Amino acid sequence: RKEVEQDPGPFNVPEGATVAFNCTYSNSASQSFFWYRQDCRKEPKLLMSVYSSGNEDGRFTAQLNRASQYISLLIRDSKLSDSATYLCVVNPIIQGAQKLVFGQGTRLTINP
Amino acid sequence: NAGVTQTPKFQVLKTGQSMTLQCAQDMNHNSMYWYRQDPGMGLRLIYYSASEGTTDKGEVPNGYNVSRLNKREFSLRLESAAPSQTSVYFCASSEVSYEYLAKNIQYFGAGTRLSVL
Numbered sequence: 001r002k003e004v005e006q007d008p009g010p011f012n013v014p015e016g017a018t019v020a021f022n023c024t025y026s027n028s029a030s031q032s033f034f035w036y037r038q039d040c041r042k043e044p045k046l047l048m049s050v051y052s053s054g055n056e057d058g059r060f061t062a063q064l065n066r067a068s069q070y071i072s073l074l075i076r077d078s079k080l081s082d083s084a085t086y087l088c089v090v091n092p093i094i095q096g097a098q099k100l101v102f103g104q105g106t107r108l109t110i111n112p
Numbered sequence: 113n114a115g116v117t118q119t120p121k122f123q124v125l126k127t128g129q130s131m132t133l134q135c136a137q138d139m140n141h142n143s144m145y146w147y148r149q150d151p152g153m154g155l156r157l158i159y160y161s162a163s164e165g166t167t168d169k170g171e172v173p174n175g176y177n178v179s180r181l182n183k184r185e186f187s188l189r190l191e192s193a194a195p196s197q198t199s200v201y202f203c204a205s206s207e208v209s210y211e212y213l214a215k216n217i218q219y220f221g222a223g224t225r226l227s228v229l
Contacts, residue, residue: 007150032215032216034217041218042222042223043202043221043222044155044202044220045220045224046217046218046219049215049217053133056115087154087155091215091216095206097156099160099170100157100216100218102154102155102156103154104153105154
């Protein structure tokens with residue numbers, strides 16, 4: 001089982017729709033969680049950190065369920081500019097927390 | 113506002129050739145990383161440096177060496193390139209904090225696209 005698993009998609013949704021991605025992680029000791037966004041042929045960039053039970057940033061909502069070991073990302077009122085690959089990222093340990101584990105990404109295309 | 117700068121952006125090598133990928137960050141971060149990204153595989157950690165003077169292996173270190181030249185610079189060397197090393201390479205840096213939970217937000221360079229023929 002992979003440490004971090006995501007549905008690779010692709011997800012194709014119309015502009016204005018709501019779309020949600022899930023991500024599961026295997027290490028129950030994981031402490032920090034993130035969603036990164038990666039545009040085609042570009043570097044990953046932090047979209048949002050996921051704290052406690054979840055948090056919201058504008059149209060984006062991230063949820064964390066520690067009991068079931070999954071993280072979700074919800075995008076409301078999707079825009080064409082939201083088209084990208086979304087990477088689920090987990091920081092599995094506390095001490096020497098240098099290593100992040102990246103999911104393979106979920107590709108999203110927003111259609112006009 | 114340079115952030116993390118990688119050079120070169122593109123490179124084509126022949127099998128057996130060597131090269132060094134350069135990375136520099138201007139955010140005064142202690143930690144630096146080298147990843148490779150292949151289709152369907154996600155980002156995989158090659159080596160990292162938690163602080164100046166230290167380096168450690170990541171998930172896929174074979175065939176690579178690294179040097180943390182100073183706090184700003186972290187280079188990745190391919191001594192004898194192989195076609196399996198064709199990939200996109202990303203350098204990243206971060207400042208790990210332990211205020212409440214371990215928090216490691218990494219900032220990436222634009223990447224180096226390497227082809228080994």
